[in-house]
Amino acid sequence: MQFLVWLEHSGFATTVKESAVLYEIPLVLHAIGMAALVGLSTAVYLRILGFGSSLPLAPMEQFFPIMYAGFWVNALSGVVLFSLYPIKAVTNPGFFIKMTGVVLAVVCLRRIKRQVFGNPDVLDTRPVPTRDKILAGTSLFVWLATITAGRLMAYHGIAGVEWATAFAVLVVTVMLVLAGFAADRILGMSSPSHVNASVSGVRS
Amino acid sequence: MEPFLRYWLRWPSLEVIMAVPWAWPLAETFHFIGLCLLVGIVGMFDLRILGIAKGLPLASLKRLLPWGVFGFVLCLVTGLLFVLGIGANLYNDNAYDVIVRDQYLQVKLLFIFLAGLNLLAFYLTGMSRAVDVLGKGDDAPPLAKAIAAASLFLWIGVIVFGRLIPEGL
Numbered sequence: 001m002q003f004l005v006w007l008e009h010s011g012f013a014t015t016v017k018e019s020a021v022l023y024e025i026p027l028v029l030h031a032i033g034m035a036a037l038v039g040l041s042t043a044v045y046l047r048i049l050g051f052g053s054s055l056p057l058a059p060m061e062q063f064f065p066i067m068y069a070g071f072w073v074n075a076l077s078g079v080v081l082f083s084l085y086p087i088k089a090v091t092n093p094g095f096f097i098k099m100t101g102v103v104l105a106v107v108c109l110r111r112i113k114r115q116v117f118g119n120p121d122v123l124d125t126r127p128v129p130t131r132d133k134i135l136a137g138t139s140l141f142v143w144l145a146t147i148t149a150g151r152l153m154a155y156h157g158i159a160g161v162e163w164a165t166a167f168a169v170l171v172v173t174v175m176l177v178l179a180g181f182a183a184d185r186i187l188g189m190s191s192p193s194h195v196n197a198s199v200s201g202v203r204s
Numbered sequence: 205m206e207p208f209l210r211y212w213l214r215w216p217s218l219e220v221i222m223a224v225p226w227a228w229p230l231a232e233t234f235h236f237i238g239l240c241l242l243v244g245i246v247g248m249f250d251l252r253i254l255g256i257a258k259g260l261p262l263a264s265l266k267r268l269l270p271w272g273v274f275g276f277v278l279c280l281v282t283g284l285l286f287v288l289g290i291g292a293n294l295y296n297d298n299a300y301d302v303i304v305r306d307q308y309l310q311v312k313l314l315f316i317f318l319a320g321l322n323l324l325a326f327y328l329t330g331m332s333r334a335v336d337v338l339g340k341g342d343d344a345p346p347l348a349k350a351i352a353a354a355s356l357f358l359w360i361g362v363i364v365f366g367r368l369i370p371e372g373l
Contacts, residue, residue: 035244035360036241052267055268
């Protein structure tokens with residue numbers, strides 16, 4: 001704790017906090033890193049779940065370096081942000097939930113890289129196995145929880161808001177997913193599952 | 205013009221809704237989810253046009269774009285909640301005054317508008333149809349690459365200036 005007190009009042013932390021420009025740099029980088037990591041991985045996960053099934057999965061592996069770059073940009077900017085208000089962070093449950101979420105999400109991402117992209121001989125020769133879809137779906141949920149926890153860190157201390165918001169996020173997400181299924185049924189938006197151009201010679 | 209905008213940019217019904225303690229963070233969370241979907245999927249599309257992951261046929265990649273549009277819609281709806289309901293967060297403030305004084309918000313809105321023009325250009329110049337035929341390993345025409353680069357620049361710019369909005373309030 002003494003170290004955290006020192007850190008919060010250190011020359012580095014004070015200089016950054018006193019300058020609007022320096023303060024915004026890690027925050028802006030954090031948003032861009034999130035878009036790169038969560039955004040690109042979400043696109044890959046959606047494909048694994050079966051959307052855009054005519055897309056071959058294998059070439060998407062080339063986006064992983066950009067995702068990892070996003071992770072490291074956020075890790076570094078995150079360390080900087082932590083050093084500015086470390087005591088606020090470690091006394092905020094949201095911080096620990098978020099960090100757990102990030103670890104889980106990255107573990108899932110690396111698992112998908114091994115499990116899905118690690119078998120290039122079978123990738124894109126057969127429909128995506130259910131266990132890969134479950135992994136992708138879990139990863140999406142973990143990102144959702146992590147982003148929510150991250151946003152709620154700023155609301156710590158306002159009675160009841162955090163859990164109410166988390167619950168509301170869950171409810172709205174379920175509503176949107178159900179609405180999506182309904183729209184899909186009614187409008188017939190997604191291609192029928194037997195149309196799968198990247199899978200050759202597989203009986204529907 | 206000013207009284208007109210001042211009147212129409214203030215929605216008391218939304219101020220009531222956004223004044224609910226968990227409403228604002230709920231909207232912010234979905235604004236972030238929307239941005240991840242939008243920038244992730246449109247970004248992937250742009251990166252392919254620029255030459256990354258050339259094994260992806262573009263006509264198939266287009267099938268994921270509706271998710272990017274969904275992300276944009278999430279951002280648009282939550283963004284409108286913020287602007288039209290700003291009185292709930294900044295007590296007694298008016299969306300017109302906020303837009304006039306917050307330069308970062310102005311640039312963000314400008315970038316979104318430019319991204320829209322860029323998208324229009326993508327269709328009107330025939331680049332949309334030109335990239336549709338790009339299969340595995342094909343290179344996109346230079347104009348398509350320019351439009352894709354502009355798109356990436358503009359949407360990342362939207363993120364940057366969106367993050368700076370609180371500094372300009």
